[in-house]
Amino acid sequence: MSEINRTSAWSALKAHAEEVGKRHLREMFHDAPDRFQTFRREAAGLTLDLSKQRWEQDTVDRLLELAEQAEVPEAIRRLLAGEKVNISEDRPALHTALRLPEDASLVVEGEDLVPGVHATLARMDAMVERFLSGQWRGATGKPIRDVVNLGVGGSDLGPLMVTNALVDRRPDASHPVEVHFASTMDGSQLAEYLARFNPETTLFVLSSKSFTTIDTLSNATTARDWLLARLNGVSREEGVDRSLVMRQHFIGISASPDKMAEWGISSDHQLEFWEWVGGRYSLWGGIGLPIALVIGMDGFRELLAGAHAMDRHFQTAPLADNLPVMLALAGIWNNNFLDIRAHSILPYDGRLEYFAAYLEQLEMESNGKSVTNKGEAVEYSTCPVLWGQLGPNAQHAFYQLLHQGTQAVECDFIAPLSRYDDVTDSATRAHLMSQHRLTLANCFAQSRVLMLGDDAIDDEGPRPGHMRYRGNQPSTTLLLERLTPATLGALIALYEHKVFVQATIWGINPFDQWGVELGKKIANETRDIIEKREGVEAMDASTRGLIEAAWRTSDQ
Numbered sequence: 018m019s020e021i022n023r024t025s026a027w028s029a030l031k032a033h034a035e036e037v038g039k040r041h042l043r044e045m046f047h048d049a050p051d052r053f054q055t056f057r058r059e060a061a062g063l064t065l066d067l068s069k070q071r072w073e074q075d076t077v078d079r080l081l082e083l084a085e086q087a088e089v090p091e092a093i094r095r096l097l098a099g100e101k102v103n104i105s106e107d108r109p110a111l112h113t114a115l116r117l118p119e120d121a122s123l124v125v126e127g128e129d130l131v132p133g134v135h136a137t138l139a140r141m142d143a144m145v146e147r148f149l150s151g152q153w154r155g156a157t158g159k160p161i162r163d164v165v166n167l168g169v170g171g172s173d174l175g176p177l178m179v180t181n182a183l184v185d186r187r188p189d190a191s192h193p194v195e196v197h198f199a200s201t202m203d204g205s206q207l208a209e210y211l212a213r214f215n216p217e218t219t220l221f222v223l224s225s226k227s228f229t230t231i232d233t234l235s236n237a238t239t240a241r242d243w244l245l246a247r248l249n250g251v252s253r254e255e256g257v258d259r260s261l262v263m264r265q266h267f268i269g270i271s272a273s274p275d276k277m278a279e280w281g282i283s284s285d286h287q288l289e290f291w292e293w294v295g296g297r298y299s300l301w302g303g304i305g306l307p308i309a310l311v312i313g314m315d316g317f318r319e320l321l322a323g324a325h326a327m328d329r330h331f332q333t334a335p336l337a338d339n340l341p342v343m344l345a346l347a348g349i350w351n352n353n354f355l356d357i358r359a360h361s362i363l364p365y366d367g368r369l370e371y372f373a374a375y376l377e378q379l380e381m382e383s384n385g386k387s388v389t390n391k392g393e394a395v396e397y398s399t400c401p402v403l404w405g406q407l408g409p410n411a412q413h414a415f416y417q418l419l420h421q422g423t424q425a426v427e428c429d430f431i432a433p434l435s436r437y438d439d440v441t442d443s444a445t446r447a448h449l450m451s452q453h454r455l456t457l458a459n460c461f462a463q464s465r466v467l468m469l470g471d472d473a474i475d476d477e478g479p480r481p482g483h484m485r486y487r488g489n490q491p492s493t494t495l496l497l498e499r500l501t502p503a504t505l506g507a508l509i510a511l512y513e514h515k516v517f518v519q520a521t522i523w524g525i526n527p528f529d530q531w532g533v534e535l536g537k538k539i540a541n542e543t544r545d546i547i548e549k550r551e552g553v554e555a556m557d558a559s560t561r562g563l564i565e566a567a568w569r570t571s572d573q
Contacts, residue, residue, distance in 0.1 A: 021522055022397050026083035033079055034354035041489050042071055042468045060340050061326040061507035066494040069468045070347045080346040081336050092521040097332050099125035103528035104390045110528040112298035113328050116321040137289050137303055142314045151192030156248055156261045161220045165197045165210055166307045168224030169232040173200040174378055175300030176307040178371035182505055188313035196307045202232035204239060216247040222268045224304050226296050228276035270303040295528050297378050316502045323506025331514045341514030349522055351491055352401050357425040362405030365432040365460040368500060373405030376512055383516045383527035390524055399523050408460060420486050428492040432460045435499040464492045
């Protein structure tokens with residue numbers, strides 16, 4: 018395939034954008050009252066409304082032709098067949114294998130991956146059962162009550178987002194545990210936990226694919242020393258045996274079992290993390306242990322099933338009816354043809370508080386690339402700047418810019434249709450359901466005003482310029498029947514596959530992150546200079562000045 022911007026479909030879209038880009042969404046809705054039916058897609062418990070995108074059916078047809086010329090169908094087949102789609106690291110990207118059912122089979126390089134995946138799930142199941150029944154006990158014999166996940170990036174954002182979203186799905190358990198997260202290398206999150214948790218009933222999960230991430234290991238070393246110091250002498254005069262503390266208070270999740278063992282984690286308290294799963298795609302396996310501790314293994318398997326349902330849809334649906342493909346094409350249209358380089362994620366459900374942060378990593382770490390798979394500089398925009406916040410809160414923060422600023426922004430509105438119908442007390446249920454209707458009203462109204470601008474308001478006569486709204490801001494609305502493990506799994510998988518489709522069209526690799534790796538390398542070198550106080554003369558003037566300022570402060 019030639020570079021995508023040199024294809025006939027790309028050229029046709031550039032010319033088409035000159036015409037359609039001049040039209041306002043209010044005109045498009047006026048001319049086609051059935052737009053919602055035309056641009057609605059449904060699958061796996063999700064409804065995708067693309068009618069407020071600044072496009073027409075002709076646009077979609079041309080974008081589908083672009084997808085065909087970019088060989089998207091073949092790319093989907095290769096991804097799900099386990100072929101080496103991670104070009105720079107010469108390996109497959111098999112996060113979808115983590116959610117295959119037990120009776121499935123996926124043979125990659127002569128090995129069926131499914132048995133190993135389900136062996137890890139079975140080990141997780143046994144661990145979760147021990148925790149939730151009060152049988153996982155610390156070194157002094159007391160049941161573990163607090164579990165702290167030590168990880169960063171995909172080892173933190175995925176489990177943090179899902180546990181927060183599904184915390185109300187806790188199963189009945191004789192001994193529920195509280196799950197917490199510490200990711201910052203400065204120790205600020207961890208310090209707060211260490212100040213108030215009982216070391217006898219606290220366990221740490223070390224989540225790191227390489228088991229070399231300095232952020233995680235710094236926190237882990239502090240946690241280990243805290244446990245050993247605080248537990249010494251708790252149960253008997255001679256103190257608690259170090260090996261017993263390490264065994265009962267640490268679980269490791271990594272692709273490097275040797276490094277986990279060297280650090281002191283018992284082999285039967287390790288969960289496997291495969292090299293063919295990227296960190297930001299990893300919540301579906303062992304990295305999801307904190308999720309399973311909150312929602313139980315049945316709930317975790319529902320999460321996997323929801324994601325697998327979206328995988329099947331992605332694999333089998335025609336491009337024109339394929340939710341990930343259509344969502345990806347909307348982004349391509351905005352980014353590359355309408356010159357909209359900002360994208361905001363706006364969930365209208367407090368449980369999805371961390372969803373925008375999760376997508377920031379998923380999309381920008383995956384597609385924040387400027388070199389093609391052929392090693393050439395790209396000649397077009399790739400990933401837009403992605404950010405977001407809970408929609409109701411964002412309305413009082415940055416919606417002013419969305420409605421009246423100078424920047425064009427694509428928005429994704431996300432909301433569940435049903436909530437609170439299971440609340441037992443009738444009066445409380447009525448109040449909460451009323452609040453949910455208010456939330457939906459805000460969600461729908463905001464996307465409508467962004468679309469129509471002044472036309473959304475009953476005209477009471479001329480208004481000054483500072484009270485006018487231009488509208489014509491494109492948006493997508495994603496509705497879940499209700500927020501469950503299954504629909505959340507489908508939602509996450511939808512965005513994973515959207516990222517892959519866009520990467521395929523742009524001709525880039527969404528499964529590496531060399532920019533991140535470079536940052537880690539330089540940070541470690543700089544740390545050595547700060548600690549050893551040598552080598553600063555090789556630094557640039559700014560970095561040298563900053564390091565010297567740090568030295569002066571430490572000397573005081």
